[in-house]
Amino acid sequence: MSKSLHGHVHLAPAEGQSVALLDGGVLWAASDELGWFKARVINGKERVSVDGAEGVEVEVLPRKHAEGDAGKRLGVALEDLLPISELDEGTELVGDVLNLQLLHDAAVFETLRLRYFEDKIYTQAGPTSLISINPYRQIVQLYTQRAINLYSSNAENAPPHVFGVAQTAYNNLCDNGVCQSILCSGESGAGKTEVAKLVVQFLAATTSKEAEMKGGGSKVNPIWQTRQVQNQIIESNPLLESFGNAKTVRNENSSRFGKFIQILFGVDQTICGGRVRHYLLEKARVVSQHQGERNYHVFYQMCAGLPADLRTQLKITAPKDFYYLRQSGVYELIDTDGKKLCDEVVEFGRLTTSMSHMRIEPEMQVLVWQTLAAVLHLGNIEFQTIDKKSEGEGSSVTNPEELKTAAQLFDCSPEVLEQGLCYLSMKVTGEAKGILVPQNAVRAAEARDALAKVIYEKLFAWLVGCVNTCLQASDLLSQLSDAERGRVEKRFIGVLDIFGFEVFENNSFEQLCINYANESLQQQFINQMLHSMMAQYEKEGVTVDSIPFEDNSPCVELLEGKLGVFALLDDECNFPKGSEEDFLSKLMDRCKGHSHLKAGGTSSDPFLKDGVITARTAGSARVQSSKQCFVVSHFAGEVEYNIASFLEKNRDTINDSLRSVLKASQQPLISIVMAAD
Template identity: 35%
Template sequence: MATLIEKGSRCWIPDEKEGWLGVEITNITNNNNKYQIELISEDGERTFNIETSSLEESNPDLPLPRNQVETVEDLTELSHLNEPSVLNAIRVRYTMFNIYTYSGIVLIAINPFQRNDELYSPHRIQRYASKKRGEEEPHLFAIAEDAYRFMINHKQNQSIVVSGESGAGKTVSAKFIMRYFASVDSDEHDHDMSETEKQILATNPIMESFGNAKTTRNDNSSRFGKYMEILFDKNIVICGARIRIYLLERSRLVFQPKTERNYHIFYQMIEGLSDDKKSQLGLMGVENFFYLNQGGVPKIDNVDDAKEFKDTCDALSLVGIGEEQQFQIFQVLAGLLYIGNIQITKSRNEAMVSSDEPNLVKACELLGLEPVSFAKWIVKKQIVTRSEKIVSNLNHAQSMVARDSVAKYIYSSLFDWLTDHVNANLCTEEMQAKVETFIGVLDIYGFEHFAKNSFEQFCINYANEKLQQEFTQHVFKLEQEEYVKEEIEWSFIEFADNQPCIAAIENRLGILSLLDEESRLPSGTDQSWIEKMYQTLIKPPTDQVFKKPRFGNNKFIVAHYALDVTYDSEDVVRCFGYC
């Protein structure tokens, strides 16, 4: 009988307060094939009794074995790789001021929520340069060095995926990885970077200003995904870069929950622009703009928005966007703030807005639009058939969505333009001709689960499902298949395969295809979409991952790999159709 349980064994048992509690087995008795296991907590203050029919290792009712050695740099060195042992090993390292721990090919990072410049200093970069992993303690730079040397030695492109939940420190980690590549082969006493390397690092304040915002969990949360390819020539010198962006959170522009902010650039602009320029743009305090005052907390502790604005402007100049173009960008941003202030009146079943409404006039002035046409198409919609154009009135709620959709589309287009401009500057045709290899760094949203989860959270979590599938494919499936091919004796590791969840989302009659179909219908509604999903997906094989909540008919539940998330269908079909 295979068992790891005996008198004197150190184990883990579940605990409501601590999650897992360390205990020691003080006695095991057998009475009529019923085992009584007596345990005592590490501090000696609590005792426990477990009754079970078996001491076999596979019995899920038994306490989980604890490791004798717990301070390892790589979790794969642990004898027992159960959940509490892994969490405890990471915690022990963290209490010793080690925020990094390896888990095979993966580096686990714990966010200390404080600055530590020495940990990422130029001297530290040189410590990891040309070193094999394991020669130095676990660190972000060791992962970067692995990718860098593998690219050099094997002439193969590399990618580093930076993943984790909101607030885990992904964006900061990605910045330090890029800094490593820009500095690693510099002379230790001469850290002057090339113009291209400075421009690559300058993309960080630009993308953060226009794509990051304060949330309840993170003062500098990336509200978009970014994949940057750092390009190298045949001499392994950085010769350029390319950026691809994903899933910009458009709704952030028009709505922010309590204590959260809109994108940083708006607050930077209001604090950092000169009085003369603010007067030209009609900019007032944050409290005067609906798109900025909903969160109620316009300031971030220990952050100087005026200084951040100067850093953003300097970075824009470095990538070729001069003062004149910068002012045009701020003009567009100011126009969006005035769109958010446009007052749409309610009249029975339709909405009304005057072409001389002050906020509309100012928005059109800043954006170069014609007020009469703009006022008309905020409150009306047009359907084009083969034989005619049908114009109908929108109700008040629909008009508000139309107004906000215009603003979201303009902001998204501005963000795309910025990315394209940066790419054109960082990867010219001349640079492109020199490219031999690249290292990609992916910084993408972590899994999200809020009190109210919209279509954007759904897209973010879907992207994380695909990343999780890629991870299990490489770490478990392919590795174990290799063991089988080589006829190595191997005890298979069980892991959750999230393919059923992905199938429910992307199959021909999955969530996305049903949404696409509904948004194309002139009379498509959120409720109709929900009903179609209930009818189609709450049956085998998708009923295990798609569920209907016990209460309400305007929500649906998806069983993700991380946890079950309830999504709200409000305004999804209409917004999806506009976008």
């Protein structure tokens, strides 16, 4: 447990001092089983061994909402003890953790725990930070119209709430004319997406024009126009979530892309438009999922909700009939009681309504379903390796009916599609046309998956573009001059909702990018909350005690520095014969001795120390892991990354053979979404 307590003042007594460990003394103690708990020292002079460290025996004291643990006795390492203050009793009443008498992990966690049981899921952490705990249930009274009215009129004197953060951002924008951004940060499943939606909904509900509506809601009425924009911003959510969210092992509705929503405000301080920027769509999920997870929601919604005639036309059946949807064996969203969390047919209806609100015409919606159906049938194509004699190993399709169906949906010939998957087009110096090199079954399957990923990625980007076109083509914005529009573009409140920190049994390039983004956000938080605050105190001549914290700058530098992970990976991608093995060798050589980098299989984390074991691994797991993986010590914990396919994923390109398939497609939407490529 002690490894999580960096920066705290330990209570191990100095020479001649033992006051903190008097018999019967009450302290905070920590264990892997109980977390932080109140404890009484049994014998302050007697030492016990706790996982090789010096400790004392303590008795667990009764505390609210954890009565069942009282009376237990266990050994606790000295470094896992913290002082307790009687002034911090009843901390569920403390709305800001900075008001605690003693500010350390134990006091903060106890405050959050007690407030959670009182349905007080929001707690302030200084003037610009709010801690939000996901209750995994609806707490209706927190989000009523009465609550909206309270925070829009008196946020400064109201209890901590996400509405208060939104109102503060709005006040700062109006009073100072400076753009505001709200960062939703936390691990996967912490509720970031829901909090981001609440911010948008609050701003939409509280920034309408004050004048009374005239003309019965006419489109030329400014109040109607404002509400039109507000509704469009809110209505974009079902579309983005269906195509960008999926079930993971920790979250039934996990955002698998990052988005930065910018809500634009006019000179009259009302919403007049918006835009969405997206980052890091998890393309790999389209073709494979971990056990217990699903593909993107839209595939299951489409399988359940498409009209019968369209299902027949596109040959859409149950999710279990498609390779890209059946790998994990999870088809429905189920809660812990075994009940369905949603009706996919209803969700499909919400999706189509959202698409209509984003001005995606019905004919274009049909093309979207056709494109998704093409991806699903593409995934069902299977290959076998054949002997091409002088040309070496090649491949052929073993289920031509699926090939034919996919080709029909792509609106290209089956021969063109098969050639694009089973052959690699290579350019030859001095030749106008490239030569076709046969690929074995494994390579052909990889080409199939690469094609599916690029189509879905481009389709998603096009849909986000549709959302932006709709939000920026509002009646309010269209009435502005170019100069006025330019000023409005610089008056926004941004809401960043990005993946939480991730660590799985197998972590790849996607997790590295996600965790790098979170590492950067953590650095931003440290700079905003600690460095700038201490600098301001020093400037004003205020003497304050130093605040112990872990500076993650070395980890960020390891990832983004000139000789860091991403720079070395980019360099390796530029070598004609670059490989993952050479990348790992250079990384471990040039960053040797770095405090945040370890060889694979050497992690101190008990869940990682045995290394990566696969069905094909021979010999020691630690030895194999050192050749396949590296470990980064992030602010949230150690993560072991498997380098398989790192170069391919970093290049993020498709070969000429697959480009020829896309060029041959006569399907209008595919031509549109690939136009930017």
